[in-house]
Amino acid sequence: MQDIEKDTIVKAAGGDMAAFEEIYRKTSAFVYNVARHITASAEDADEVTQDVFIKIYNNLGGFNFLSSLKTWIYRIAVNTALNHKKASGRHLNRRADYDITLKTAAAKEEAKDNLDSQAKKDKLRRLLDALSSEQRACIVLREIEGMDYKEIAAALKIKINTVRTRLKRARERLINLNKKG
Template identity: 55%
Template sequence: MQDISRDLLMQASKGDMQAFEEIYRLASSFVYSVALRIISNADEAKEVTQDVFIKIYNNLRRFRFRSSFKTWVYRITANTALNALKKNSKEMSRRAADYDVALKAKDDRATTTQAIEMDDNKKLLSSLLDMLNPDQRACIVLREIEGLDYKEISRALGININTVRSRLKRAREALLAHGKRGDRP
């Protein structure tokens, strides 16, 4: 996410819509991208993006710069997207709980090797993210796609760094296991 100046934030907090629109322009790509990767549904990702910016607008005047604005946005985005995923997608939770069932379903559709050859990288990403439970998925999205470091991820998700580490490890083990099945002749 691009840096946003304190002056711009102060202006927006006083109700300046142009300043708020500029904040939206600088941060919306991050928010929408994270929401879309976590939820895997464009309509819900739009709703989450909208919710996140309405929360930012309504709470900006109470923001005291004790933490960075970026961290605050990361946290609101991750929480809102994860809540939407957990609330609206019982099927996803079931799949996450039964990882083997998910692997088998994916095997029937396409192997990882074949998927890599797909022109549409979106399908590959979506297929890989589908292998992960919501918490692992959030960690992978923030780390691999958005490039946050462990400290930023821990603040965004409100968990400690060792939990970030273990979620990433489990996520990668799952992806490797999926890849091995894909390599089978």
């Protein structure tokens, strides 16, 4: 994620849409990518990203500069995505048939695309599906976003040792998954 100047934040907090768009352009790739991997759905990633940026806009006035804007956005993005996943998990049974229809249609469409790329995405999806929401968030931030332990701890508001434990358990689970085939 690119750095954002204080002046831009102050302008955006005052309702300057051009300044807010600059923040969006610099941070939306991270927010969308994390949302997409945590929720495992393009539609949910859209909703989470919209929700996150509306929250950011409405609350920029209360941003205190005690932490960096990036950390603040990381935290909002991950928590919103995790909450969205939990909420949609409650409706999973009702959505199951709808999802299968969507996936079938999407699979046919994606078959036209690069098969190698699709195989990689499928493998990644299987790995992430094997993890709990908390482990998945840590793995996405570490492996896909390349954040270090300190940054992950700040984003998730947990201790560094908790980050370490979650990553270790996630990797042990993934090793077992690989052994099973």
